[in-house]
Amino acid sequence: MILQWHIIQRCNVRCRHCYQGEYNDNDPTYDQLIHVLDNFTEFVDDLWPGDEHWVRLTGGEPMLHKDWKRLAVEVIQREFTWTLMTNGTLVTPKEADVIAKLEPAHVQVSIDGGEEIHDNIRGSGNLKKVIEGIKNLRANDIDVRVSFTANLLNMEEIPKVVEICNENDVHFFWTDRYIPHSSGTSLGSIGSVELDRYLELIKIERDKFKRNDNLTIISMGRALQFLGGGSPYRCIAGKRLLTILHNGTIMACRRLSNRIGNAYKESIKDIYLNNPLCKALRNPESLNSQCKSCLNVDKCEGGLKCLAKIFTGDPFSGDPACPLIKSTNENSLG
Numbered sequence: 001m002i003l004q005w006h007i008i009q010r011c012n013v014r015c016r017h018c019y020q021g022e023y024n025d026n027d028p029t030y031d032q033l034i035h036v037l038d039n040f041t042e043f044v045d046d047l048w049p050g051d052e053h054w055v056r057l058t059g060g061e062p063m064l065h066k067d068w069k070r071l072a073v074e075v076i077q078r079e080f081t082w083t084l085m086t087n088g089t090l091v092t093p094k095e096a097d098v099i100a101k102l103e104p105a106h107v108q109v110s111i112d113g114g115e116e117i118h119d120n121i122r123g124s125g126n127l128k129k130v131i132e133g134i135k136n137l138r139a140n141d142i143d144v145r146v147s148f149t150a151n152l153l154n155m156e157e158i159p160k161v162v163e164i165c166n167e168n169d170v171h172f173f174w175t176d177r178y179i180p181h182s183s184g185t186s187l188g189s190i191g192s193v194e195l196d197r198y199l200e201l202i203k204i205e206r207d208k209f210k211r212n213d214n215l216t217i218i219s220m221g222r223a224l225q226f227l228g229g230g231s232p233y234r235c236i237a238g239k240r241l242l243t244i245l246h247n248g249t250i251m252a253c254r255r256l257s258n259r260i261g262n263a264y265k266e267s268i269k270d271i272y273l274n275n276p277l278c279k280a281l282r283n284p285e286s287l288n289s290q291c292k293s294c295l296n297v298d299k300c301e302g303g304l305k306c307l308a309k310i311f312t313g314d315p316f317s318g319d320p321a322c323p324l325i326k327s328t329n330e331n332s333l334g
Protein backbone atom coordinates (compact mmCIF):
# COMPACT_ATOMS: atom_id res chain seq x y z
CA MET A 1 0.00 0.00 0.00
CA ILE A 2 1.13 3.59 -0.60
CA LEU A 3 0.22 6.45 1.71
CA GLN A 4 0.68 9.87 0.13
CA TRP A 5 0.70 12.05 3.20
CA HIS A 6 0.31 15.81 2.91
CA ILE A 7 1.64 16.53 6.40
CA ILE A 8 1.30 20.29 5.97
CA GLN A 9 -0.79 22.70 3.92
CA ARG A 10 1.62 25.64 4.16
CA CYS A 11 4.13 26.30 1.43
CA ASN A 12 6.92 28.81 0.83
CA VAL A 13 5.93 28.92 -2.84
CA ARG A 14 2.69 29.68 -4.71
CA CYS A 15 2.71 27.68 -7.91
CA ARG A 16 0.13 28.66 -10.49
CA HIS A 17 -1.06 25.11 -11.02
CA CYS A 18 -1.13 23.90 -7.42
CA TYR A 19 -4.18 22.05 -6.12
CA GLN A 20 -3.34 22.89 -2.51
CA GLY A 21 -5.46 26.06 -2.51
CA GLU A 22 -5.44 27.85 0.85
CA TYR A 23 -1.93 27.64 2.25
CA ASN A 24 -2.60 29.06 5.73
CA ASP A 25 -4.20 26.26 7.74
CA ASN A 26 -2.58 25.32 11.06
CA ASP A 27 0.04 22.59 10.88
CA PRO A 28 -1.00 19.30 12.47
CA THR A 29 0.65 18.62 15.83
CA TYR A 30 3.15 15.82 16.23
CA ASP A 31 0.55 13.85 18.22
CA GLN A 32 -1.96 14.20 15.39
CA LEU A 33 0.62 12.94 12.90
CA ILE A 34 1.43 9.97 15.12
CA HIS A 35 -2.29 9.22 15.42
CA VAL A 36 -2.52 9.02 11.62
CA LEU A 37 0.60 6.87 11.44
CA ASP A 38 -0.82 4.48 14.08
CA ASN A 39 -4.09 4.34 12.16
CA PHE A 40 -2.30 3.57 8.87
CA THR A 41 0.00 0.99 10.50
CA GLU A 42 -2.99 -0.86 11.96
CA PHE A 43 -4.71 -0.83 8.56
CA VAL A 44 -1.83 -2.32 6.58
CA ASP A 45 -0.76 -4.73 9.33
CA ASP A 46 -4.31 -6.12 9.45
CA LEU A 47 -4.78 -6.49 5.70
CA TRP A 48 -1.29 -7.19 4.33
CA PRO A 49 1.02 -8.20 7.20
CA GLY A 50 4.66 -8.51 6.18
CA ASP A 51 4.28 -6.74 2.80
CA GLU A 52 6.32 -3.69 1.82
CA HIS A 53 4.36 -0.46 2.29
CA TRP A 54 5.33 3.05 1.26
CA VAL A 55 4.90 6.43 2.93
CA ARG A 56 5.44 9.52 0.80
CA LEU A 57 5.88 12.65 2.92
CA THR A 58 4.63 15.70 1.07
CA GLY A 59 2.61 18.92 1.45
CA GLY A 60 2.46 21.93 0.86
CA GLU A 61 6.14 21.97 1.52
CA PRO A 62 6.85 19.09 3.92
CA MET A 63 10.22 20.49 4.98
CA LEU A 64 8.39 23.46 6.58
CA HIS A 65 6.80 21.22 9.23
CA LYS A 66 8.89 21.56 12.38
CA ASP A 67 8.50 17.85 13.16
CA TRP A 68 9.00 16.35 9.73
CA LYS A 69 12.35 14.71 10.53
CA ARG A 70 11.06 13.31 13.82
CA LEU A 71 8.11 11.91 11.90
CA ALA A 72 10.41 10.37 9.28
CA VAL A 73 12.25 8.57 12.10
CA GLU A 74 8.91 7.11 13.32
CA VAL A 75 8.03 6.04 9.78
CA ILE A 76 11.39 4.28 9.47
CA GLN A 77 11.02 2.60 12.87
CA ARG A 78 7.79 1.03 11.63
CA GLU A 79 9.71 -0.33 8.66
CA PHE A 80 7.88 1.60 5.96
CA THR A 81 9.80 2.50 2.83
CA TRP A 82 9.64 6.27 2.69
CA THR A 83 10.16 9.07 0.19
CA LEU A 84 10.14 12.85 0.38
CA MET A 85 8.26 14.96 -2.19
CA THR A 86 9.60 18.50 -1.94
CA ASN A 87 9.79 21.64 -4.04
CA GLY A 88 13.55 21.46 -3.44
CA THR A 89 14.03 25.11 -2.44
CA LEU A 90 14.86 24.44 1.22
CA VAL A 91 17.46 21.72 0.72
CA THR A 92 20.62 23.35 2.07
CA PRO A 93 23.84 21.27 2.34
CA LYS A 94 23.05 20.72 6.03
CA GLU A 95 19.48 19.57 5.34
CA ALA A 96 20.69 17.28 2.55
CA ASP A 97 23.11 15.69 4.99
CA VAL A 98 20.27 15.03 7.46
CA ILE A 99 18.03 13.64 4.70
CA ALA A 100 20.82 11.27 3.61
CA LYS A 101 21.04 9.90 7.17
CA LEU A 102 17.29 9.19 7.07
CA GLU A 103 17.83 7.05 3.96
CA PRO A 104 14.76 7.78 1.81
CA ALA A 105 14.18 5.46 -1.16
CA HIS A 106 14.35 8.64 -3.22
CA VAL A 107 13.57 12.35 -3.06
CA GLN A 108 11.14 13.78 -5.61
CA VAL A 109 11.70 17.37 -6.68
CA SER A 110 9.49 19.34 -9.08
CA ILE A 111 10.75 21.12 -12.18
CA ASP A 112 8.13 22.55 -14.52
CA GLY A 113 10.18 24.02 -17.36
CA GLY A 114 13.36 25.81 -18.34
CA GLU A 115 14.16 28.86 -16.21
CA GLU A 116 11.66 31.28 -17.74
CA ILE A 117 8.62 28.97 -17.73
CA HIS A 118 9.46 27.22 -14.46
CA ASP A 119 9.79 30.61 -12.75
CA ASN A 120 6.60 31.81 -14.42
CA ILE A 121 4.78 28.89 -12.77
CA ARG A 122 6.76 28.61 -9.51
CA GLY A 123 7.96 32.16 -8.89
CA SER A 124 10.92 34.30 -9.82
CA GLY A 125 14.33 32.84 -8.96
CA ASN A 126 12.81 29.48 -8.03
CA LEU A 127 14.63 27.25 -10.53
CA LYS A 128 18.09 28.35 -9.35
CA LYS A 129 17.15 27.39 -5.78
CA VAL A 130 15.77 24.02 -6.90
CA ILE A 131 18.96 23.23 -8.81
CA GLU A 132 21.03 24.12 -5.73
CA GLY A 133 18.81 21.77 -3.72
CA ILE A 134 19.31 18.97 -6.24
CA LYS A 135 23.08 19.46 -6.21
CA ASN A 136 23.08 19.22 -2.40
CA LEU A 137 21.06 16.00 -2.51
CA ARG A 138 23.29 14.48 -5.17
CA ALA A 139 26.41 15.47 -3.20
CA ASN A 140 25.04 13.06 -0.58
CA ASP A 141 24.36 10.41 -3.20
CA ILE A 142 20.58 10.60 -2.69
CA ASP A 143 18.45 9.23 -5.55
CA VAL A 144 16.69 12.32 -6.98
CA ARG A 145 13.62 12.03 -9.18
CA VAL A 146 12.15 14.96 -11.07
CA SER A 147 8.43 15.40 -11.49
CA PHE A 148 7.16 17.56 -14.36
CA THR A 149 3.48 18.55 -14.30
CA ALA A 150 2.56 19.15 -17.94
CA ASN A 151 0.08 21.79 -19.05
CA LEU A 152 -0.50 23.84 -22.18
CA LEU A 153 2.01 26.50 -21.12
CA ASN A 154 4.99 24.25 -20.34
CA MET A 155 4.55 21.06 -22.40
CA GLU A 156 7.20 22.02 -25.00
CA GLU A 157 9.75 22.50 -22.20
CA ILE A 158 10.21 18.76 -21.63
CA PRO A 159 13.59 18.64 -23.49
CA LYS A 160 14.93 21.53 -21.39
CA VAL A 161 13.91 19.84 -18.16
CA VAL A 162 15.50 16.55 -19.22
CA GLU A 163 18.68 18.51 -20.00
CA ILE A 164 18.64 19.99 -16.50
CA CYS A 165 18.20 16.46 -15.14
CA ASN A 166 21.18 15.23 -17.14
CA GLU A 167 23.41 18.11 -16.12
CA ASN A 168 22.60 17.50 -12.46
CA ASP A 169 22.87 13.74 -12.36
CA VAL A 170 19.15 13.16 -11.77
CA HIS A 171 18.37 9.50 -12.05
CA PHE A 172 14.72 9.57 -13.12
CA PHE A 173 12.25 11.91 -14.84
CA TRP A 174 8.51 11.41 -14.94
CA THR A 175 5.65 13.54 -16.11
CA ASP A 176 1.91 13.52 -15.82
CA ARG A 177 -0.78 15.92 -16.91
CA TYR A 178 -1.95 18.94 -14.91
CA ILE A 179 -5.39 18.46 -13.36
CA PRO A 180 -7.43 21.69 -13.27
CA HIS A 181 -9.13 22.48 -9.99
CA SER A 182 -11.17 25.19 -8.32
CA SER A 183 -8.29 26.91 -6.50
CA GLY A 184 -5.46 28.39 -8.55
CA THR A 185 -5.11 29.74 -12.06
CA SER A 186 -6.00 27.42 -14.87
CA LEU A 187 -3.03 26.76 -17.12
CA GLY A 188 -5.00 24.63 -19.56
CA SER A 189 -4.77 20.90 -19.39
CA ILE A 190 -3.57 18.68 -22.20
CA GLY A 191 -6.53 17.43 -24.24
CA SER A 192 -6.92 14.98 -27.10
CA VAL A 193 -5.65 17.62 -29.56
CA GLU A 194 -2.30 18.02 -27.78
CA LEU A 195 -1.88 14.48 -26.50
CA ASP A 196 0.08 13.20 -29.54
CA ARG A 197 2.61 16.02 -29.28
CA TYR A 198 3.00 15.50 -25.51
CA LEU A 199 3.66 11.80 -26.02
CA GLU A 200 6.05 12.52 -28.92
CA LEU A 201 8.07 14.91 -26.74
CA ILE A 202 8.48 12.32 -23.99
CA LYS A 203 9.31 9.56 -26.45
CA ILE A 204 12.06 11.61 -28.14
CA GLU A 205 13.74 12.00 -24.75
CA ARG A 206 13.25 8.35 -23.92
CA ASP A 207 14.87 7.32 -27.20
CA LYS A 208 17.87 9.54 -26.38
CA PHE A 209 18.26 7.59 -23.14
CA LYS A 210 18.14 4.32 -25.05
CA ARG A 211 20.96 5.61 -27.30
CA ASN A 212 22.90 6.73 -24.21
CA ASP A 213 22.59 10.36 -25.34
CA ASN A 214 21.13 11.16 -21.94
CA LEU A 215 21.59 9.44 -18.61
CA THR A 216 18.26 10.16 -16.95
CA ILE A 217 15.66 7.39 -17.16
CA ILE A 218 12.54 8.80 -18.83
CA SER A 219 9.45 7.15 -17.43
CA MET A 220 6.49 6.63 -19.76
CA GLY A 221 4.31 4.74 -17.35
CA ARG A 222 1.48 7.18 -16.70
CA ALA A 223 -2.05 7.38 -18.04
CA LEU A 224 -2.37 7.15 -21.83
CA GLN A 225 1.41 7.21 -22.25
CA PHE A 226 1.21 3.63 -23.56
CA LEU A 227 -0.42 5.17 -26.67
CA GLY A 228 2.99 6.76 -27.42
CA GLY A 229 4.99 3.58 -26.79
CA GLY A 230 5.11 3.69 -23.00
CA SER A 231 4.08 1.00 -20.57
CA PRO A 232 0.54 0.28 -19.37
CA TYR A 233 -0.82 2.37 -16.52
CA ARG A 234 -3.71 1.57 -14.29
CA CYS A 235 -4.86 4.16 -11.77
CA ILE A 236 -4.10 2.84 -8.27
CA ALA A 237 -6.30 5.29 -6.33
CA GLY A 238 -8.34 3.44 -3.71
CA LYS A 239 -6.58 0.19 -4.61
CA ARG A 240 -2.95 0.56 -3.59
CA LEU A 241 -2.99 4.29 -2.86
CA LEU A 242 -4.64 6.48 -0.25
CA THR A 243 -3.95 10.14 0.44
CA ILE A 244 -4.27 11.92 3.76
CA LEU A 245 -4.23 15.70 4.08
CA HIS A 246 -2.85 17.87 6.92
CA ASN A 247 -6.32 18.08 8.50
CA GLY A 248 -6.87 14.33 8.44
CA THR A 249 -9.03 14.30 5.29
CA ILE A 250 -8.74 10.98 3.47
CA MET A 251 -8.87 10.91 -0.33
CA ALA A 252 -8.37 7.99 -2.70
CA CYS A 253 -5.86 10.24 -4.51
CA ARG A 254 -4.93 13.91 -3.99
CA ARG A 255 -5.99 14.68 -7.55
CA LEU A 256 -9.37 12.95 -7.28
CA SER A 257 -11.37 15.62 -5.48
CA ASN A 258 -13.71 13.40 -3.40
CA ARG A 259 -13.15 13.54 0.36
CA ILE A 260 -13.96 10.11 1.74
CA GLY A 261 -13.21 10.27 5.47
CA ASN A 262 -11.04 11.68 8.24
CA ALA A 263 -8.05 9.82 9.66
CA TYR A 264 -8.20 11.73 12.97
CA LYS A 265 -11.69 10.38 13.68
CA GLU A 266 -12.20 7.25 11.59
CA SER A 267 -10.44 3.97 10.92
CA ILE A 268 -8.52 4.12 7.63
CA LYS A 269 -9.18 0.41 7.25
CA ASP A 270 -12.96 0.94 7.50
CA ILE A 271 -12.86 3.71 4.92
CA TYR A 272 -10.73 1.64 2.56
CA LEU A 273 -12.96 -1.42 2.84
CA ASN A 274 -16.38 0.24 2.90
CA ASN A 275 -16.33 3.64 1.22
CA PRO A 276 -18.43 3.41 -1.98
CA LEU A 277 -15.89 5.32 -4.10
CA CYS A 278 -13.01 3.10 -2.93
CA LYS A 279 -15.08 0.02 -3.69
CA ALA A 280 -16.00 1.36 -7.14
CA LEU A 281 -12.34 2.17 -7.89
CA ARG A 282 -11.49 -1.49 -7.24
CA ASN A 283 -14.30 -2.76 -9.46
CA PRO A 284 -13.56 -2.96 -13.22
CA GLU A 285 -17.32 -3.00 -13.85
CA SER A 286 -17.50 0.68 -12.76
CA LEU A 287 -16.03 1.87 -16.08
CA ASN A 288 -18.29 3.39 -18.73
CA SER A 289 -19.32 1.24 -21.69
CA GLN A 290 -16.93 2.92 -24.17
CA CYS A 291 -13.88 2.03 -22.05
CA LYS A 292 -15.21 -1.42 -21.23
CA SER A 293 -15.42 -2.25 -24.94
CA CYS A 294 -12.05 -0.65 -25.80
CA LEU A 295 -9.23 -2.96 -26.95
CA ASN A 296 -6.85 -1.15 -24.60
CA VAL A 297 -8.94 -1.39 -21.49
CA ASP A 298 -6.63 -3.85 -19.74
CA LYS A 299 -3.65 -1.54 -20.25
CA CYS A 300 -5.50 1.61 -19.29
CA GLU A 301 -8.60 1.00 -17.15
CA GLY A 302 -10.02 4.38 -18.13
CA GLY A 303 -6.90 6.56 -17.79
CA LEU A 304 -6.89 9.56 -15.48
CA LYS A 305 -10.01 9.18 -13.34
CA CYS A 306 -9.23 12.52 -11.65
CA LEU A 307 -9.40 14.34 -15.01
CA ALA A 308 -12.59 12.52 -15.96
CA LYS A 309 -14.14 13.56 -12.64
CA ILE A 310 -13.21 17.24 -13.20
CA PHE A 311 -14.64 17.36 -16.71
CA THR A 312 -17.72 15.16 -16.46
CA GLY A 313 -18.33 14.72 -12.73
CA ASP A 314 -17.88 10.96 -13.20
CA PRO A 315 -14.43 9.42 -12.58
CA PHE A 316 -15.43 6.38 -14.61
CA SER A 317 -16.37 8.24 -17.81
CA GLY A 318 -12.97 7.67 -19.48
CA ASP A 319 -9.89 9.88 -19.76
CA PRO A 320 -11.01 13.19 -21.35
CA ALA A 321 -7.78 13.39 -23.38
CA CYS A 322 -8.20 9.93 -24.87
CA PRO A 323 -8.30 10.19 -28.69
CA LEU A 324 -10.37 7.00 -28.79
CA ILE A 325 -13.26 8.73 -27.04
CA LYS A 326 -13.65 11.10 -29.98
CA SER A 327 -17.15 12.40 -29.84
CA THR A 328 -16.86 14.13 -26.48
CA ASN A 329 -13.28 15.43 -26.52
CA GLU A 330 -12.50 17.30 -29.68
CA ASN A 331 -10.93 20.36 -28.15
CA SER A 332 -8.25 21.32 -25.69
CA LEU A 333 -9.23 21.05 -22.07
CA GLY A 334 -8.71 24.70 -21.25
Ligand SMILES: C[S@@+](CC[C@H](N)C(=O)[O-])C[C@H]1O[C@@H](n2cnc3c(N)ncnc32)[C@H](O)[C@@H]1O
Nearest residue numbers: 017018019059060085086087110147149178179
Ligand atom coordinates in the same frame (compact mmCIF):
# COMPACT_ATOMS: atom_id res chain seq x y z
C1 LIG B 1 1.56 19.33 -4.18
S1 LIG B 1 3.25 19.13 -4.55
C2 LIG B 1 3.93 18.89 -2.94
C3 LIG B 1 5.40 18.74 -2.94
C4 LIG B 1 6.22 19.98 -3.27
N1 LIG B 1 5.71 21.15 -2.68
C5 LIG B 1 6.37 20.13 -4.77
O1 LIG B 1 6.00 21.17 -5.33
O2 LIG B 1 6.88 19.19 -5.38
C6 LIG B 1 3.43 17.49 -5.27
C7 LIG B 1 3.32 17.46 -6.79
O3 LIG B 1 1.98 17.75 -7.14
C8 LIG B 1 2.01 18.49 -8.35
N2 LIG B 1 0.75 19.22 -8.53
C9 LIG B 1 0.32 20.30 -7.86
N3 LIG B 1 -0.86 20.72 -8.34
C10 LIG B 1 -1.19 19.88 -9.35
C11 LIG B 1 -2.30 19.78 -10.25
N4 LIG B 1 -3.30 20.64 -10.20
N5 LIG B 1 -2.29 18.78 -11.16
C12 LIG B 1 -1.28 17.88 -11.21
N6 LIG B 1 -0.20 17.91 -10.40
C13 LIG B 1 -0.17 18.91 -9.47
C14 LIG B 1 3.21 19.41 -8.14
O4 LIG B 1 3.67 19.98 -9.36
C15 LIG B 1 4.21 18.46 -7.51
O5 LIG B 1 4.98 17.80 -8.50
Ligand code: SF4
Nearest residue numbers: 011013015018060087
Ligand atom coordinates in the same frame (compact mmCIF):
# COMPACT_ATOMS: atom_id res chain seq x y z
S1 SF4 C 1 3.17 22.62 -6.12
FE1 SF4 C 1 4.38 22.31 -4.25
S2 SF4 C 1 5.73 24.12 -4.17
FE2 SF4 C 1 4.10 24.62 -5.54
S3 SF4 C 1 2.59 25.69 -4.24
FE3 SF4 C 1 1.99 23.50 -4.41
S4 SF4 C 1 2.86 22.58 -2.62
FE4 SF4 C 1 3.93 24.55 -2.89
Ligand code: SF4
Nearest residue numbers: 291294300302319322
Ligand atom coordinates in the same frame (compact mmCIF):
# COMPACT_ATOMS: atom_id res chain seq x y z
S1 SF4 D 1 -11.24 4.36 -24.41
FE1 SF4 D 1 -10.97 4.31 -22.17
S2 SF4 D 1 -9.84 2.39 -21.80
FE2 SF4 D 1 -9.61 2.84 -23.99
S3 SF4 D 1 -7.68 3.97 -24.18
FE3 SF4 D 1 -9.35 5.50 -23.95
S4 SF4 D 1 -9.49 5.95 -21.76
FE4 SF4 D 1 -8.30 4.04 -22.01
